[in-house]
Amino acid sequence: MSVNIEILSGLGAKGPAAIVVEAQGKRLLLDAGGALHSDDTITWANNLDVDAVLISHDHIDHIAGVAELAENVPLYCTPLVAKALPHNRPWHPLPERGTLEVEGIIVTTGQAGHSLGGVWLHLAVGGGVYYSGDACFESRLFPFDTPPKAVIALLDASYGSYDQPQAHCVQAISEYLYQPLAFPVPETGRALEMALWLAEEADQRQLTLSIDPVIRDNLAALLALPATLRRPGLDHSIRSLLARQNACPPTLMLMCDRSDTPEQWPDHHLLHTGYLTPDRRAELAADQISWQRWNVHLRASHLVALADQLGATQVVPLFTQLANNELNAWHGLLGERLCTAQRLSAHSRLVTLSSLGSFA
Template identity: 65%
Template sequence: MSLRIEVLSGLGGKAPAAILVEAKGKRLLLDAGGALHPGQSNEWAAGLDVDAVLITHDHIDHIGGVTALPGELPLYCTSPVAAALPPGRDWRPLPERGECRIAGIPVTTGQAGHSLGGVWLHLGVAGGVFYSGDACLESLLLPFDEPPPARVALLDASYGIYDVPQAQCREAIARRLSEPRVLPVPASGRALEMALWLDTLAPRLGITWDLDSVCRKGLEALLELPRSLRRVGGDAAIRQLLDAPRPTSPSLWLVADRDDDPHDWPAHRLLHTGYLTPRRQRQRVAGEVDWQRWNVHLRLSHLRALVRQLGARQVVPLFTTDVREVNELLMTPSGLMMATEGSDAAG
């Protein structure tokens, strides 16, 4: 069977995700990402001709380009992700964990461990094509499901050759919470687990903290999902957090990221834990904001384990500048990694 894969956007650095897969005479678009900051190109959608689009999760660099697609184009996503679509946009259900057929192509989905309702995709063509979307094996709340074997693996390599365990990230962040802080985070992603971690940590550090209404709604939405879509053991802690009275003037805020600037929080200092836009990179260099990573993507040792598990013979590292280094480190006796071009890694 002939198989053609074209990464329209997402090769080399943190950029909108858009991958075209052509098989069985059909063309599927995997993700429809939008620009993360002003000036970033979003030209991948120009003149696009596909049979359907599949969205892995609701972060802007994977769903923000939907507005550039024809409204009649069949779009598939999970129910939680559909809430982030443009108002009135038609969509068709994608299982959060299961199998279906889209344009005649077998599609398997599983939990990706990165965000609320986020999934990986496996296409049952040409020995299997696996697309991780954004994925993480270290979430405290969100599971990562084992995918079926795949000859081709399109992998979230946002962190490049970085391989620091999440426990060390948490310790480093905790050391920075001695002064008033604001942590802007994706409400459907790391906000969920950071909230539970802070609720346990804050009493030990003797600090008060709160979360905004958007992050709170994210936790409420997580509890509304089937229990099998959450890691075991977190429900009671989430309910306790949501039911507890909140302080009136907390020293620490966990807030949905609205492109916050230092002047928005004159009594607190911003601590970013993920991707930094060019403007935020300049702010960090100038000493106006701080940064310490909280893992939400696959780190190197997890990429290596996933490649072995898939039995992949061709791997495309996405969203990273460390393409050559990642390819060399992911080499396995069973196959040859696919050479690609590179650019910036994500936070």
């Protein structure tokens, strides 16, 4: 069986995700990412011809390009991710963890450890094609499921060769908590686990706290899912946080990221924990904001461990720079498995699916 893959966007830089897998006479689009910056445009959707679209999760660089696609193209995503689709866009449900057939191709999904409703995707063609979407082993709330074997691995490498553990990040952020802080965060991603952590820190330090109502709603949505779709032992903490009243005025604010600027929050210092736009990089350089990563992507050693578990012979690091030192680092980490081509193919037998377990 022949499989051809074209990475329309997301190779060689942090950018919108859009990958076409062609097999069995069908073309499936994995993710439909939109521009990361308001003044950018996407071109990957121009004259695109696909039979179906599979969406891994609801962050803009993976879903905001759906508006560029014809509405008659079947689109698959989990019910929680469907809330972020354009109004009245038809969709078909992906399981949060399970298997279905899309255009005659067996697709397996599992929890990706990154966001509410987010999944990885495995296509049972050509020895197996695995796409992580955005993934993380270190989430306090979201589990990561062991995927089936795959000869081709399209993996989230947003952090490049960075390999600091989450405990280091949490400790570094805690050192900022001596001052009034505002944390702008993606509402379905790190926001949920940061809410639990900040509630604990606020209690220990006798600080006041406010959690954005949208983030509260998403925590309630997580709690309403089957218990196996979240890490064990946290339900009581989630319920306690949901019952907690927002302080006014708060010392600590966890809020949905709405392109906030320092001028909008004169009484709080903005602390960012993820991707910085060019404007925010300028604010950071001018000491107007602070930044400390909270891990929500695969760090380098975890990416290699995932490639090993998959048994992949071709590994493509996505959403990261692939030049100079970073490229050398990936050569050192992945050796002959490293693939940086925009187009790749595989010829192999159909994979046999194994039952899902917990990898991290």
